[in-house]
Amino acid sequence: MTEAAEGKSVTTLRDLPRAIEPPRDLWPQIEARLDADSPAGATPVAAAGGTRRSTRAPLRWLAAAAMVASLAVGVWIGRSALPGAAAPLLGDFHPASGAMQTAWVSDLRYQREHEALMQSLGAQLAALPPASRAKVLGSLATIHEAKRQLEEALGKDPGNALLQELLVNTYQDEMRVLTDVHEAGTAGRGI
């Protein structure tokens, strides 16, 4: 049934391969269906009308928390400062494959933009009300902790593509927060 199994003999049915790769990549069609079915911006959680409390391992929590933190800051800025949200600096710059993802953080453009955003962050933060500043700093701290733990895990398992993906997602979350804060400041609308 599979090429790998050709000519191979087994003595128990449990030794038969459980996985059989589809003859073609089914993801593009699945994604097209999801795009067609879902209203813009709908998420599985939003569709179910609620959220579920995480009870699992810390890395998962951290990765999810980093993303939620970045989203929370985005929503907060959107409500309080940016009625017509501007396009993010990296809006057109999303890695499409694992190989690209691993290269993403060492990309010069990313490094330049990250450095620029970090340099202006102090001034942007100083202009924020204390509560808002605390929220941004809390979000960034969560993201940095997620990055630290994922980098440590990758140190032990450098070839783990899933960890790489989680890490790059976390870098993207950080850039989203930095970009949102930057745009809120440069829009001159005040926060």
Add this chain to the structure above:
Amino acid sequence: MTLAQVEASPIDWEGALVERARAGDRRAFERLYREHSGRVYGLCLRMTRQPALAEDCTQETFINAWRALARFETRSSLSTWLHRIAVNVALAKRRKDARHEPLPQAEVEEERTESEWTLETPVEVEEIEAAIGSLPEGARDALVLHALYGYSHTEAAQMLGVAEGTCKAQLHRARKLLRERLNVEVG
């Protein structure tokens, strides 16, 4: 939890991907698809015996999973959850087919509930797959879930929507037919 415990704990990358997918991260869901598509397609192919139909079932499984992701209990296995969806999808597709196979009489399989499904002599994978593929639907479904994918009688029966006794009877039937078709003892 202390930092040492954090560092020692296994990395639940799949759980992290599920959380991200739940929040709408399509890339995380794609990663889950890439991890699980082989097992889901394998199950669908064995249940339907038609590659094109198995592809449809696989796609439908992941689309349904995306829609239901918020209801997924993270303490359970994602693989098992996807398999349940896949079985439902495959059975629903089959119901559209006009053919309805009568269920066998509920003859209870002899006490071999935890059988390893061992073969008296080695048999080529292709030959076994062909023999499994030639089984009647009900017997094949029970065999695939129980003997190949390792689900208990209770789990397989629940997934298939039949009584546990019926599932056991189907397994008994599958064993008997495999024995005949492979011409080896199936223990």
